[in-house]
Amino acid sequence: MLYQRSSQLFAEAEQVIPGGVNSPVRAFKAVGGTPIFVKSAKGAYLYDEDGNRLIDYINSWGPMILGHAYEPVVNAVIEKAKLGTSFGMPTELETQIAALAVSMVPNIDKIRFVNSGTEACMSAIRLARGFTKRDKIIKFAGCYHGHSDSFLIQAGSGAITFGSPNSPGVTAGTAKDTLLANYNDIENVKAVIEANKDEIAAIIVEPVAGNMGCIPPVKGFLEGLRTLCTENGILLIFDEVMTGFRLAKGGVQELSNVDADIVCFGKVIGGGLPVGAFAARAEIMNYLAPLGPVYQAGTLSGNPLAMAAGLAMLQALNNDAAIFQRLADKTAYLASGIDKVLKANNVAFTINTIGSMISVHFDANPVVDFKTAAKGDNETFKKFFHGLLQEGIYIAPSAYETWFITDALTYEDLDFTINAIDKVSKSF
Ligand SMILES: *Cc1c(COP(=O)(O)O)cnc(C)c1O
Numbered sequence: 059m060l061y062q063r064s065s066q067l068f069a070e071a072e073q074v075i076p077g078g079v080n081s082p083v084r085a086f087k088a089v090g091g092t093p094i095f096v097k098s099a100k101g102a103y104l105y106d107e108d109g110n111r112l113i114d115y116i117n118s119w120g121p122m123i124l125g126h127a128y129e130p131v132v133n134a135v136i137e138k139a140k141l142g143t144s145f146g147m148p149t150e151l152e153t154q155i156a157a158l159a160v161s162m163v164p165n166i167d168k169i170r171f172v173n174s175g176t177e178a179c180m181s182a183i184r185l186a187r188g189f190t191k192r193d194k195i196i197k198f199a200g201c202y203h204g205h206s207d208s209f210l211i212q213a214g215s216g217a218i219t220f221g222s223p224n225s226p227g228v229t230a231g232t233a234k235d236t237l238l239a240n241y242n243d244i245e246n247v248k249a250v251i252e253a254n255k256d257e258i259a260a261i262i263v264e265p266v267a268g269n270m271g272c273i274p275p276v277k278g279f280l281e282g283l284r285t286l287c288t289e290n291g292i293l294l295i296f297d298e299v300m301t302g303f304r305l306a307k308g309g310v311q312e313l314s315n316v317d318a319d320i321v322c323f324g325k326v327i328g329g330g331l332p333v334g335a336f337a338a339r340a341e342i343m344n345y346l347a348p349l350g351p352v353y354q355a356g357t358l359s360g361n362p363l364a365m366a367a368g369l370a371m372l373q374a375l376n377n378d379a380a381i382f383q384r385l386a387d388k389t390a391y392l393a394s395g396i397d398k399v400l401k402a403n404n405v406a407f408t409i410n411t412i413g414s415m416i417s418v419h420f421d422a423n424p425v426v427d428f429k430t431a432a433k434g435d436n437e438t439f440k441k442f443f444h445g446l447l448q449e450g451i452y453i454a455p456s457a458y459e460t461w462f463i464t465d466a467l468t469y470e471d472l473d474f475t476i477n478a479i480d481k482v483s484k485s486f
Contacts, residue, residue: 099126125466175299175324176204178334186260200428202269265310271417299324329371395476445482
């Protein structure tokens with residue numbers, strides 16, 4: 059496939075945008091080459107500026123669960139836009155989407171809308187700190203909660219030490235309040251809590267990890283977190299920015315039967331417009347301004363176009379009893395097809411899936427945490443990525459990303475993908 063025009067557009071973008079992109083992973087640094095510029099998308103397909111059609115397995119990193127340019131969402135946005143695009147005043151629409159979200163997700167009474175997953179997670183930990191009157195949080199190595207300072211932390215020297223900043227600009231003062239633990243390792247979490255008794259406000263976790271490839275929780279991990287939090291007066295925050303309204307109507311709380319204290323949303327909840335949200339039982343949410351002392355605000359929060367898109371998306375998911383099973387069936391079909399061809403071609407790999415999330419790790423050992431995810435062979439991944447691109451298939455340009463299956467994908471698309479993977483993996 060030719061990418062002349064994309065390359066030209068990227069060169070022009072680099073002149074005026076740092077790295078040519080507005081979010082770093084888009085720049086293809088992990089796989090080499092130059093990014094593809096999109097012209098339009100419909101259903102399961104992207105159409106780029108060179109006229110190529112690509113089957114899309116990223117789907118805007120999650121939101122387009124029903125496919126691109128999904129008509130009820132597009133129409134809702136068009137109709138709302140004609141009535142004015144922002145007021146900075148309350149609208150009925152905000153109550154409608156809030157009520158629907160609260161009815162779909164277990165264990166939440168109230169929800170507040172923001173503009174991104176980053177904002178949702180940032181606000182959730184402020185709320186948890188205000189509510190518990192404690193400063194520290196625990197996060198897991200390899201989990202991503204957006205780019206606010208408290209989360210840009212890497213492991214320090216010892217397992218139970220404070221984290222250290224992993225970006226310049228994050229202060230040591232901020233880093234010292236973020237403690238790191240290993241995903242799927244409840245004993246490790248216990249030890250971190252033990253070493254910081256009565257200082258921890260919250261544990262924030264991706265209840266199914268999706269930002270180090272897809273890593274489902276091992277049996278007992280989420281239950282163990284719940285117990286530890288309850289015993290120690292710590293709030294459990296499920297960051298469901300990726301999994302919320304994707305793995306089930308009620309997200310991982312519904313799947314696992316484990317109750318979180320605060321839940322963060324993004325991606326699907328906005329139907330492809332910039333939306334995030336966080337939710338909890340009333341006692342916690344009432345701690346937010348204007349009812350309570352914890353400040354949080356936003357000029358464009360609850361924006362009518364964003365709320366219209368989100369409401370249309372949630373309604374579509376809520377009204378389709380078979381949607382999550384349909385997605386899981388497609389994922390299972392794809393996973394079993396990939397498994398077959400990679401085995402036949404003697405590739406070392408592990409496939410992790412749950413619901414509509416799937417990732418292929420190029421290492422034969424089980425991938426259960428950041429350490430095991432990092433063992434994946436990136437050279438193989440690069441060949442895989444560029445090979446698939448040549449075949450007209452777009453997966454995320456990084457080995458640490460999950461693929462997202464959409465309802466718009468047909469079994470013909472899945473077969474085409476499996477055949478392409480067979481062809482590409484023969485030349486590893
Ligand atoms: C994408 C993501 C975020 C950040 O959301 P943005 O909208 O990109 O700010 C936070 N948490 C998780 C689990 C995510 O996948």
